[in-house]
Every structure is written in structure tokens, then in C-alpha cells.
Amino acid sequence: MTTIYRDRADAGAALAERLTALMGQSDVIVLGLVRGGVEVAAVVADRLRVPLDILVVRKLGVPWAPEVAFGAIGPGGVQVLTDGPAGQLDPDQVAEVVRRETAELQRRERLYRADRPPLDLNGRTAVIVDDGLATGATARAAVAVARHMGAKRVVVTVPVGSIDAYEALAAAADEVICLQKPPDFAAVGAYYEDFHEVSDEEVGAMLTAKA
Template structure:
């Protein structure tokens, strides 16, 4: 029977129990995927004694099927294109999507990274945390971006996910910690009593509290 978390903080506490091998390691940094992953990651970072930062990633969706990713963009001008879907788009189509997502990435970076140093992952073990895996497209993009930013090892950690998304991430991350993979997955929100849409203000408040 699937576990239902009270909220994202509860899920973060459960996730931290599976990451105790990382406690005390100076090379570890916890990266929250915004916005839903921030509260989960804040608890994880606190419990394992690692610094918390955020990773703003924007999936690049195929124009006629936005849920299908042909790549992703991240901080510092990082851009990753997949071999499959990207090959079916012409440069003008790619550029149009990239420019739109760059604008949203810049907006979120401006909000969330105010006063923070640019993300530097050289030599680090990056633990990417989100509140769940549905298709896995955004998380896969985050793994690729994190590698481009210099991470030595990439761990993807989530409280719940679909089997398909899990298999997708196992092929790209160095390690995937997924607490449960229900056979009749449905949607991430089904495994939370409180799964409200996280606001920009909540993200900023959580990051401010982490100092």
C-alpha cells in the first residue's frame, strides 16, 4: 500500500532517512528543483547537514506537444538538446522555444537567486530533490544541466515516482533514490494530503529561512 505524505516537509523527512550515507560529507550540496522541490529539499539538507541551493531548469518542449522535451536550459547559459525530438525541429522552432524559456528562467533566477552566488558544482556530489517524478523529463533535464555545471556525481532523490520515470532517471543519474514507485502511479499529488501549488513567495521564504 502506498504511503501518503502529510505535506512536502513530511516527504522530505522520509527522504532524508534514506540519505544518511551522505551525512558529514563536505562535497555534498542539495539542489532543490523549483518550485515544488524546495520544501522537500530544505528538510533533506537540514537533516543530512548539507548546504541547500536551488536549480532553476526549464524544459524545452516540442511546440506541438509541450510535454515532450527536446532539451533543457539552465543557469550560466547551459543548454542541452536531446538526440531524438530535437532532430525533428528546425533551428527557427528551437530558437523560439529557447528564447521563451530563457525569459522565464531569468525571471525565476532573479527572484530566487537574489543575493546568492552563481551555482558552482565543480567537484561536488549534487543531490537533486523534487517532490515527485511523473514523466521524469524535467528531472532528466536537471541531471544533464547539473553535469554541465561540473558536478562530479549526481544523485536524484524523490519521495515518489512512476516506474517509467524511475527507469528513465536510472539511465542518466549516478544514483536514484525513489522511496516508492506505485504500479498504478497516476499523479504525484495523489501521494500528498497537502499538495498545494507552491508560490514564488513560499520559495523565497524557505530560502531566506535557510540563510
């Protein structure tokens, strides 16, 4: 039976129940994917009593259908392209979307990091948290970024996701924990009563509260 979460905090509490083996481990850091994953991650980090930080990655959307991802980018020039939609675009279209999303990624890095020290994943277990997996492109980019930054182990945890995205991600991460994989998966928001768009201010407040 499919579970509908009240909100992202409710989903985070459910995820934390599956991650108790990581509780209090000194090398573990929880990384919320901006923006929607941060609220889920904040609850996970609090329950596990480990640090919370963010990982900024940006989905690359098809120009005529932005909700359809053809890949994603992350800090350090990491770029992941999917096999299907990316092949329908010419190089100029790809370059323009990458340029635009890179500018937004850099803006968010400046905004959210503010006075926080640079993210250090060297030798750590990175627990990447998002509010759901649709194509999985953003999460795969996050895994690539975490490995590039020296994480010794990368675990991806989500409350719900599509079977295809889960299987693709399982080949990239050391472990993927997805609480639900509905065979008739719809949009991520279909599995939440409250799926409001998380604001920059909300992200900042959650990071400040956990500092």
C-alpha cells in the first residue's frame, strides 16, 4: 500500500527509522539536495545526531519541456547526461541550458554557504537526501560530486522514487534506500499532502538552526 506523507518532515522521520545504524557515527554527514531535500535531511540529521549540510545540484531540463530532465550539474564542473532526452538536443541547446543552470548553481552556493566553511567530504560517509526520485539525474549528479570531493562511501536516501530511477542510481551509489517504489509512479509531489516549493529563506533557516 502506498504511503502519502504529510510533508517533508514526516518523510524525513520515516527515513531516519531506516538509518539508525548510522546514528552518532563520527564520519557521517547528511547532505540535503537543495531545495526540497533539505527539509527531509534536517529531520534525518537531527534524529541521527550527525551534521547537516547541503549539496547544490541543478537539473538540466529540455528547453520545450523543462520538467523533463536530460541531466544535471553540480559544483566542480560535474555533469551527468541521461541517454534518452540528451540525444534529442543539439550541442548549442545543451550549452545554453548548462550555462543558465550553472549561473543559478553558483548563485545558490553563494547564498546558502554564506559564512559556512567549504563542504569537506574527504574520508566521510555522505548520506545524500532528497524528497523523491523522478528521473534520478539530480541524485546521480550528487553522487558524482560527493565522490569527486573525496567521500569514502555514498548513500542515497529518499522517501519515494520510480523503479527506473532507483535502479540507475543503485549502479552509481554504494547504497540506495528508497522507502517506496510504486510501479505506477507519478510525480514526486503526488506522494505528499504538503509539497510546497521550499524557499531560499526556509533553507537558510534550517541550516542556521542546525549550525
